[in-house]
Amino acid sequence: MQLGRLAGFDRQRFLAEYWRKQPCLITGWLDPSPLEFDRLLDLADACDLPTRLVRGSSENEDWSVDHGPIGKMDLPEESRDWTVLVQEVDKVDPAVAALLEDFRFLPNWIIDDIMISQAVPGGSVGPHLDAYDVFLVQAKGRRRWELADGSSFRADERFELALLESWVPEFTIETVPGDVLYLPAGVGHHGVALDEAQTWSVGLRTPSGPELLFELAETVLGRPDKAQRLSLERIDPAQSDGIPSELIAQARAQLEACLEMDDRQLGELLAAFLTRWRLWESDSEVEPEQIHGKLRAGLELPLALNARLALLGHGEDMALFVNGERIEAPARLARELSVRRRIGPEWLEAPDALEQLIGVDAIGPLPGPRIVSSRGD
Known part of the structure; x- marks a missing residue:
């Protein structure tokens, strides 16, 4: 695995050389004003945002996670080794959402959310990998990042967090405000705050095959032309509970018939699904x-x-x-x-x-x- 580097952001070069290919450190690109920690906690509480408190370190192997709501009274007294993660902050704060304007070179439907990570020195969530691409924007403080090819590690089953076992990095870098680290899906990474740090994680997500199948099932379920049921034409009275090979072939044919649609039909199904999938529901109403x-x-x-x-x-x-x-x-x-x-x-x-x-x-x-x-x- 190689690590690319860009001094400032060049959209065409990034898409040609790094997108979905290799991690890239982009220096001097984005420098958002960090959100005050009290403001972050208040937003998480008022808007019921998914929130986690992660404690522990790789040295002590003592990882633990508490799920929100998390208030000021729930924060550890220790001055090291803990992190608060708040997801979907862009859905409730216009200043945070404004950062996404710098990502309009990507499809709108691929942008999942902005998660904000607030960490004290030593704060981390451990070595792990994501199944989706992510941009890690350093908004405050410094963070050390260790990177490696995630396919070479097994999952560590000892913890609720989806950590990687026997972590050994291939690269180590440090990010400061203004830096953005791009990681394609499957790149193992371990970020540790070197001082009080805030990182904005812009997550990009697309559906998996099984998720698309669920959407397809919902779409064709009410169509009369897809309502044909399995027909048991032949029964062996000596083994009446058996599933004959003809029934298996018939099931395969019916499943294939459900998949039959032209590009226009599939495109419309996909466009509707991608713009509804993982949609954050807002309580605000405009007359x-x-x-x-x-x-x-x-x-x-x-x-x-x-x-x-x-x-x-x-x-x-x-x-x-x-x-x-x-x-x-x-x-x-x-x-x-x-x-x-x-x-x-x-x-x-x-x-x-x-x-x-x-x-x-x-x-x-x-x-x-x-x-x-x-x-x-």
């Missing part, structure tokens, strides 16, 4: 009258922080999918929404599409005061 009023006043409205979208097709045949639904919008508006992620007055000319966006809670928050409603690196 349609408010949206229409703002648009008539000439204002532009942002997409909701949790909105997921995808484009399917090309030219005037391009289709827009948002939060699992196909939005019947003109191709021009679809392309513009994908780039700018804002709704302007021109959407009043496509009232049906606008109503669809409102119906899938894709618009908001509106300009003005905002009320906040209530992974491992």
Whole structure:
């Protein structure tokens, strides 16, 4: 395994040389303002965000994990060797979500969330690997990263955390604010805070084959042309409980029939699934009258922080999918929404599409005061 290095971010070079190929340290790319720890804990509590407290070190092999909610009174008294992880922070904090604008060269539907890791010196979650790509943005302090090919290690079954056994790194690097470490899926990594550190983890995730099969089953379950049941044509009375080879062949044929769909049908199934899959549900509601009023006043409205979208097709045949639904919008508006992620007055000319966006809670928050409603690196 090799480690690439970039001084500043070059999108074309990154995609050509490093994306899905090898880890890469990008220095001087992103330097977000760290979130105050009290603010992070308050957001996790108010918005019921998935939260974990991880304690331990590789030296002592004493890893433990507590699942949230976690408040200030739950934090360890020790000054070393613990970390708090809060997932989905981008869904509830616009300043955190703003970091994702630097990742718009990637498909919107691949971006899972921003998880924030707050660690004291020595804080870590142990050596592990992820089944998805991740960008690790150093927002505060310093962190030492050890990297190795994850396929050469076995899982350590002693702990609840999915750790790697007998960890031996191939590379060791140190990140400071402004640095971003990109890790393709399957790269083993072990990050240890060298002082009080905060790391923002931008996780990228796509569904697995079994998850796609579940979606396919949901899609074809109600279709009459796929409702044919197994038919037992021949029974051996001497062994009536036996499953004959003809039934196995029939089952295979029926499963293959469920998979029969052209590229358009499969594309629509995939676009709907990718924009609905792992969708973060928000409790905030925006009244349609408010949206229409703002648009008539000439204002532009942002997409909701949790909105997921995808484009399917090309030219005037391009289709827009948002939060699992196909939005019947003109191709021009679809392309513009994908780039700018804002709704302007021109959407009043496509009232049906606008109503669809409102119906899938894709618009908001509106300009003005905002009320906040209530992974491992």
